[in-house]
Amino acid sequence: MTDAGNSGKSFKDKIGDWAGRFSGSRFVRAIMQAGYSVITFSIVGAMFLILTVLPQAFPIPGFAAWYANTIGRFTNLFQVVFNSTMGILALVFSGTFTYTYTKIYRDEEHIALNPLYGLWLFMMGMFITVPQLVWKGGMIQFVTSLNKNNIIGGGYAVSAGGITRIGSVGIFTGLVVGWITVQIYRFTIKHDWRIKMPSSVPEGVSNSFSALIPGACVAVVITLLNLILILAGTDIFKVLYIPFSFISNIADTWWGFLFIMFLAQFLWWFGVHGATITSSFFTPITLANVAANVRGAHYFFAGDPVNAFVTIGGSGATLGLAIWLATRAKSVQLKEIGRVEIVPAVFNINEPILFGLPIVYNIQLFIPFICAPLVSGAIAYIAITTRLVPKIILQQPWPTPVGLSGFIATASWKGAVLSVVCAISAFLVWYPFIRHYDHMLLMNEQSADAKKEAETPAEKPATADN
Template sequence: MENQKQSAVGKFVSEKILPPIMKFVNTRPVRALQDGMVYALPFIIIGSIFLILSNVPIPAVAAAIKASGWAAFFNQAYTMSFGILSVWAVVGIAYVYVRNEGYEALPAGLTALASFLILQMLQISSPLVGAMGKAGTGITNAAGNVVMSGSAVAENVDKLPKALQGFLSAPVSGVINITWLGGQGMVAAIIVGILVGWGYTSMLKAGWKITLPEQVPANVANQFTAMIPSGVILIVSMLIYAGFKGLGNTDVLQFIYKVLQTPLQGLSDSLGGALIIGFLVPFFWFFGVHGGLIMGAITSGLLIPNTFDNANLFKAGQLTIANGAHVVTNEFYNNFINLTGSGITIGLVVFTLVAAKSVQLKTIGKVEFIPGLFNINEPFLFGLPLVMNPFLAIPFFLTPVIVALSTYLVIYFGIIPPLNGFAAPWTTPAIISGFLIGGWKMALWQAITLLMSVGIYWPFAKKYDQVLLAQELEKEQEEANK
């Protein structure tokens, strides 16, 4: 009876729930988002290293680096790698979209970048405004030391003629505002990348291109092929910019950030968001669908900006929840919800190596041990298997949810600090990744989550082991009686 219920549930999920989800995941925009974001990963990871070097979590070393001036050099490298991740995203998404349609893709990626820049105001607020007053940053030197306080700046500026004061406090124009090239521009970059990819391929399919004779070299002909689609997209981008500027004295990136990205980031950073992500990853895997791939594609556009915001707070020495640090970031997803693999299966690994009596569990445990250290658990998912296995479904679903819940709470209530923005690769072993993304307290908490996994999986694995052992003994007895 129980097996019939499980079969009915599995059939319902397989026939009613998974098909529309897989249809959505396999759409051109989602595939472009998923594969296009990959192009940003090297810059995020390498940039994270520069972030740590400029903010070494050892006060004496950090002070020495800052005094030497090298912190400014590391910050420069961080800003132009991790700090402009929206640039890599918009280029990568449009590139992949057009590549998947079988066309020359690089011109589309460059067109998306040009469109992304056209849609934003080429100005930044005057640095003098932020430096003035009691709450101002003051004026700092290359080493980051304050050489004139905010109050002193205000007092001296007030002595200048009004016309000169107005000139000094006016926005700086004719420059690219890197604020919108980082995390704050991510959702806009995703939208622009997808729309440019769609528009570019649609025009090429409709024959909107300049075709040159066969004698013209391919590299030259390809640029003429791109000319009409690129030109149309850039003209449309200019008109959209003009509309936002003229009607609301704003731009598309600021509008998207306020209306769309901020609410979505808040949702992704909530306790409910953490629990939903923690549940859905193993849920999809249980039915044989790559849960990490699905949830990664859906959440990366929001969790990576959360990581970026925390990195900036960490760089400024203000990484606290009170200052706006996020609890749920891309590293929360990679290094807690998916720690040791989807379902946080390290507890199952430990049982198979220490207490398993069945040949099946002992054998697969040895195979999984090394991959599990690097957060890879496909040997368990398909070899044990965990997929459609009712004996292990409860711990497989429950462990990531409990880890997500407890990790959210210990960060939210200040027991351990928020994640610092370092983008540890998802294959980084536990404990090591914890230290990189949050220091020794985070490493210690990761060790505790591993123990949680052992405690949750143990009784279920023990029962499953008994079932397998009984089956093996029965099979041996049958063979002996032949």
């Protein structure tokens, strides 16, 4: 019966159903919450990183010398603060994912799970995987290296950014460990594998013993997995680095990046929050890439290039469109929508346009909605990969207005200019389509007004009484 019902649905309905189920899945909801959690850390880290790159951001004669004798004396201290934010991304991102994932299961399956214990169990499992170990001489040994490019002591790889594996490179491993942790914790509690204490025992003590068996199971499973990989000459970080690096490299190509942008807009046209779905995949990649850029790499798909340069004004890159609707539209419908949308659009919020214009399911606006972000994205990609504009080294908050977002992302005035150029380019794609659409709606409004006047009975002239 279900298959027959699905087979009768239109393509639009099938896409909407699939995307809705995916975006509503527990895993994706937890990922999205994890993405939100790093915003504070990235902003704080960005503030202190900007202090270390001021000479590059403002190449003014004499400024570099003044900086070196004043603010520049404290750059190592600023670096410490940056390392304490961006340098623990794996713990923040994956820890929040685990906490939220545990909480979702607790609330939706009504299981006696404690999200805080889920978080601590994840931390234990994560740090089981962090040290680098090898099978040597018939025993497990810590890896040690004093190479200046690969300093490892007691199995822990360190750099100027702190412990390497709890930074951005550990995000994918953290997600896997978090998922395993939650599933083990959920399984053991669901099957009542726990030590129960008398009701007279304080709740804190009872909860501690209740989590003892789940904690032991997490430790055993993660340790066995780690042992198997070590005996095979590798570890979980190295194993996951292969697909992570492969996906990251694809996403950083021009065609991979534009495909991600196309998919987000395509899903939005069906009324599904495409940015939520696509960002659940690429957020770990962009976080890792922006940290790599700070260390000297040159990735385009880093930080938040989407809100800085691509979808300025919201999905579909509608900032210029909102301004035009509010100031130049002739139809009443579009002018009113523009007035409502113009302020939110400055902060990259455009639901009034998406559902009020409407853009969703509107075939007449499908082409500009898809193509405008592709054009602005292509311009940004070319400008940054050709080094005409500096690489992205910071992640700005997504509601940051046009211009300022590009400046923060690149710590350069060139990034601000690029952001404005991208917004203008996107509007040029929109212009012929929205102008035609506005004219069509105006004709319809005038026709409706004329019809209404024709149907209204004419008033009879007043006559004087005799």
